[in-house]
Amino acid sequence: MKFFEDFAAGERVEIGRHTFGADDIKAFARRFDPQPFHLDEAAAARSHFGALCASGWHTAAMWMRLMVDYQRGEDEARRARGEAVATLGPSPGFKDMKWPRAVYAGDTVSYSTEVLATRASNSRPEWGLLTLRNSGVNQKGEPVISFISTAFVERRKAAP
Amino acid sequence: MKFFEDFAAGERVEIGRHTFGADDIKAFARRFDPQPFHLDEAAAARSHFGALCASGWHTAAMWMRLMVDYQRGEDEARRARGEAVATLGPSPGFKDMKWPRAVYAGDTVSYSTEVLATRASNSRPEWGLLTLRNSGVNQKGEPVISFISTAFVERRKAAP
Numbered sequence: 388m389k390f391f392e393d394f395a396a397g398e399r400v401e402i403g404r405h406t407f408g409a410d411d412i413k414a415f416a417r418r419f420d421p422q423p424f425h426l427d428e429a430a431a432a433r434s435h436f437g438a439l440c441a442s443g444w445h446t447a448a449m450w451m452r453l454m455v456d457y458q459r460g461e462d463e464a465r466r467a468r469g470e471a472v473a474t475l476g477p478s479p480g481f482k483d484m485k486w487p488r489a490v491y492a493g494d495t496v497s498y499s500t501e502v503l504a505t506r507a508s509n510s511r512p513e514w515g516l517l518t519l520r521n522s523g524v525n526q527k528g529e530p531v532i533s534f535i536s537t538a539f540v541e542r543r544k545a546a547p
Numbered sequence: 548m549k550f551f552e553d554f555a556a557g558e559r560v561e562i563g564r565h566t567f568g569a570d571d572i573k574a575f576a577r578r579f580d581p582q583p584f585h586l587d588e589a590a591a592a593r594s595h596f597g598a599l600c601a602s603g604w605h606t607a608a609m610w611m612r613l614m615v616d617y618q619r620g621e622d623e624a625r626r627a628r629g630e631a632v633a634t635l636g637p638s639p640g641f642k643d644m645k646w647p648r649a650v651y652a653g654d655t656v657s658y659s660t661e662v663l664a665t666r667a668s669n670s671r672p673e674w675g676l677l678t679l680r681n682s683g684v685n686q687k688g689e690p691v692i693s694f695i696s697t698a699f700v701e702r703r704k705a706a707p
Contacts, residue, residue, distance in 0.1 A: 419608040421615055435637060443638065444611050448579040448604045455581055477595060478603065480645040486638065 388458050390473040391505065391515030391540045399501040403453035407441045409492040415445040428492075440489040446532045447484065450498050450521055476514050476539030484534040488525070496523040496531055503535070507542070514539040548618050550633040551665065551675030551700040559661040563613035567601045569652040575605040588652075600649035606692045607644065610658050610681055636674050636699030644694040648685070656683040656691055663695070667702070674699040 409428070416425030420442035423430035431439040462472045490496060504518040517540055523532040569588070576585035580602035583590035591599040622632045650656060664678040677700055683692040 419612045421612070442608075442611065443640075444604070444608045448602075448608065451602065451604050452579045452581070477649075478646065480603075480643070482642045482644065483640070484642065484644065485640040489637075 388461060388473050388475055388540065390471070391507075391517070391542045394502050394505050394515075394517055394540070396502050396504055399499055400457070402450075402457040402498050402500055404495055404497040405449045405453065406495040407445070407449075407490050407492060409439055412439060412441045412445065412492055415448075416442055420444055436489050436491075439492040441491075441494075443484075443486040443532070446486065446490050446496065446523060447534070449496070450523065450532065453498050454500070454521075473541040473543075476541070479537050479539075481534050481536035484532075485530075486532055488529050488531050490525065490531050494531075495526045497526075498523045508539065511539070513542055515542050516540075548621060548633050548635055548700065550631075551667075551677070551702045554662050554665050554675075554677055554700070556662050556664055559659055560617070562610075562617040562658045562660055564655055564657040565609045565613065566655040567605070567609075567650050567652060569599055572599060572601045572605065572652055575608075576602055579604055596649050596651075599652040601651075601654075603644075603646040603692070606646065606650050606656065606683065607694070609656070610683065610692065613658050614660070614681075633701040633703075636701070639697050639699075641694050641696035644692075645690075646692055648689050648691045650685065650691050654691075655686045657686075658683045668699065671699070673702055675702050676700075 413426055416422065424434040424436045424440060425431075425442050428439045431437070458475065465472050499522050501520045501522070502517060503520050506516045506518075508514045508516050517538050519536045519538065521534055521536055522530065525531050573586055576582065584594040584596045584600060585591075585602050588599045591597070618635065625632050659682050661680045661682075662677060663680050666676045666678075668674045668676050677698050679696045679698065681694050681696055682690065685691050
């Protein structure tokens with residue numbers, strides 16, 4: 388990925404999209420969220436959701452997957468241009484996860500990430516800290532997921 | 548589950564435990580978080596984590612699984628006693644996800660949930676809102692995950 392110094396508040400990127408098929412939704416739910424409205428069309432029709440829909444944790448985990456793929460593609464492009472690639476550090480966590488609307492079988496979610504703030508780390512001078520707003524909208528443009536994450540990103544080496 | 552009126556701030560339950568095996572960690576990572584330190588022992592040894600460890604999203608998703616299993620067991624016991632079972636409503640989301648320490652291959656995480664607050668819903672009189680602190684500790688008792696969730700829970704029908 389880019390180095391910390393190359394990020395600026397306000398920049399926003401589309402990281403990718405994923406269509407949540409019924410089999411995909413059920414496979415995740417069997418392993419991690421076996422509630423009837425994530426497992427079975429008929430049970431879901433009788434639930435408050437009204438139709439088969441993805442676990443919120445599935446929608447969130449797919450963000451992670453697309454973010455990793457996006458960064459990998461960016462890194463390959465950087466290396467092909469002979470540029471240095473920065474290391475992404477551990478995530479201290481995130482906040483304000485919201486699932487404002489269900490993701491139904493067949494929905495396509497487009498994910499994006501916006502830089503809200505950049506801050507040097509006092510305790511870890513080799514890292515900077517990014518605050519990101521991560522969002523997903525369905526094919527109608529309706530928000531289905533949003534959360535704020537923080538991430539450590541490598542800084543450029545100071546000139547000697 | 549219990550009805551909203553039967554929850555009280557301060558109550559805490561152990562919902563279950565899970566041992567994160569290396570194959571389990573890698574299978575999740577291949578699908579949702581294909582970073583080297585979640586996929587390969589040798590690459591993980593060279594990373595800032597020092598050894599193969601689980602995606603934070605895997606640790607979070609396993610909380611959901613254990614919570615569903617726990618509630619299912621509680622509901623079966625209630626039905627066996629001839630008691631009514633309340634419906635769990637949609638989750639508006641959660642906040643303050645923290646992964647204070649990595650979950651390494653072979654670690655066993657014990658998850659618990661504590662009721663922080665209970666509040667009637669003005670807009671939805673048939674539901675009450677719970678605020679929960681969900682936590683996981685490893686086999687040494689060290690915190691590895693915590694987050695605050697909110698959940699709608701069915702209220703008892705008002706006496707006619």
